[in-house]
Amino acid sequence: MPWSKPGGEEPPKPEGNDPSDGKRENGRGPWGSSGQGGSNNGKPWGGPGGGSPFGGSPFGGGPGKPPDLEAWVRKAQEKLSNLTSGDFSPRVLLLIGAAVCALWLASGFYTIDPNQIGLNLVFxxxxxxxxPGLNYNWPEPVGEVLKLDVTDRNSIDIGAIGRADEPGAIEVPEESLMLTGDENIADLKFRVIWQIDPAHPEFFAFNIKNQAETIKAVAESVMRDIVGHTQIQPLLTVARKVIEPEAQKAIQKVLDSYGAGVEILQVQLLSVDPPPTVIAAFRDVTAAQQDQSRFVNEAQGEANAIVPNARGEAARILNAAEAYRAQTVAEARGQTARYLKVFDEYQKAPAVTRERLYLETMERVLGGGDKIILDKDSATTSLLPLAPFATESKPAPGGNP
Structure with missing residues (x-):
């Protein structure tokens, strides 16, 4: 017997719990018959009907009788008592252990979603x-799997509880008020957009605790440092587009030094204002600066319209003066050349040249006046007015002479 003691003695059987007591005599089976000549005809339910509810009922009822529920409950209790009493063979125990071990090992299969990466832990x-996909790791308590959403974008608003750019957000002055480089105070709210580094998700899981709080603290520290080196006026106007990429690089550098496994995607300045108590004065200053820029632009536009005209007029005057100079010089040179030619002719024939010069001069002097011709040799003075002839000889306007 598998349960025999070393001395060959069998362990004592529990009283009243073995349904086989008194039923295995003379080769009888557990159902009161060996299957040959027994009263049950080898049937387990004690009747010729076998499985019929009323002809050999499994609950102890005879043919044509209703089932006996009390007998069924009593038999179930006896079987349960056998199971709890440990009356198993080694083979049964081995099969049960193998089944439990197989179920335990099968529980180690798990799936990873497309937006996740799994981290396997053993002890x-x-x-x-x-x-992503179907994977396996040792089941608990030996193994453990951490699933991280590496492609999800996360955001942290600093300076407000909730989304600072939406109604209902609660302002946090302890985070938003910052000292500028010229010892002014700025109320600055910004947002940090980040995700887990897909290349090193284990850094995010194991290197730091309270990852979101760490990112928030680093971002606030970096932004305070940048604002502390910036003047208030550029901070309110033109420096915003410079601060955002600068803050992103600085935050990423600090987190990389921690080995945080975090990738900073963007830094957004949501609002940059002076403190509420002096915001009206700052707005007046900003308006005055805008007016100054507008006036400068208007003056520059007017200068751009006047200066080209003045330059064009100056160029015209210079060109006219240059033309007059060239004309005067050319005329002077022409007169000089004519005089030199006359002088050369005079040297060749002085009398003829003097006579010609006299006649040309008189022609030029007397050519435009009225003339009267007198004959000095005549005894009788005769008058010959030439004015009518001169008038008739003048060419008509626009016609031929």
């Missing part, structure tokens, strides 16, 4: 990461 030690 709390990181052993590797798994990609």
């Amino acid at each position: 709390g030690r990181y052993v590797g990461k798994t990609l």
Whole structure:
């Protein structure tokens, strides 16, 4: 017997719990018959009907009788007592253990979503990461799987509880009020957009605690440092587009030094204002600066319209003066050349040249006046007016002479 003691003695059987007591005599089976000549005809339910509810009922009722529920409950209790009493063979125990072990090992299968990466742990030690799909790791308590959403974008608003750019957000002055480089105070709210680094998700899981709070603290510290080196006026106007990428690079550098496994995607300045108590004065200053810029632009536009005209007029005057100079010089040179030619002719024939010069001069002097011709040799003075002839000889306007 598998349960025999070393001395060959059998362990005592529990009283009243073995349904086989008194039923295995003379080769009888547990159902009161060996299957040959027994009263049950080898049927387990004690009747010729076998499985019929009323002809050999399994609950102890005879043919044509209703089932006996009390007998069924009593038999179930006896079987349960046998199970709890440990009356198993080694083979049964081995099969039960193998089934339990197989179920335990099968529970180690798990799935990773497309936006996730799994981190496998064995006895709390990181052993590797798994990609999306069906994967396996030792089941608990030996193994554990951490699933991280590496492609999800997360945001942290600093300076307000909730989304600072939406109604209902609660302002946090302890976070938003910052000292500028010229010792003014600025009320600055900004947002940090980040995600887990897909290349090193294990850094995010194991290197730092309270990852969101760490990112928030680093971002606030970096922004205070940048604002502390910036003047208030540029901060309110033109420096915003410079601060955002600068803050992103600085935050990423600090987190990389921590090995945080975080990738900073963007830094957005939501609002940059002076403190509420002096915001009206700052707005007046900003308006005055805008007016100054407007006036400068208007003056520059007017100057751009006047200066080209003045330059054009100056160029015209210079060109006219240059033309007059060239004309005068050319005329002077022409007169000089004519005089030199006359002088050359005079040297060749002085009398003829004097006579010609006299006649040409008189022609030029007397050519435009009225003339009267007198004959000095005549005894009688005769008058010959030439004015009518001169008038008739003048060419008509626009016609031929």
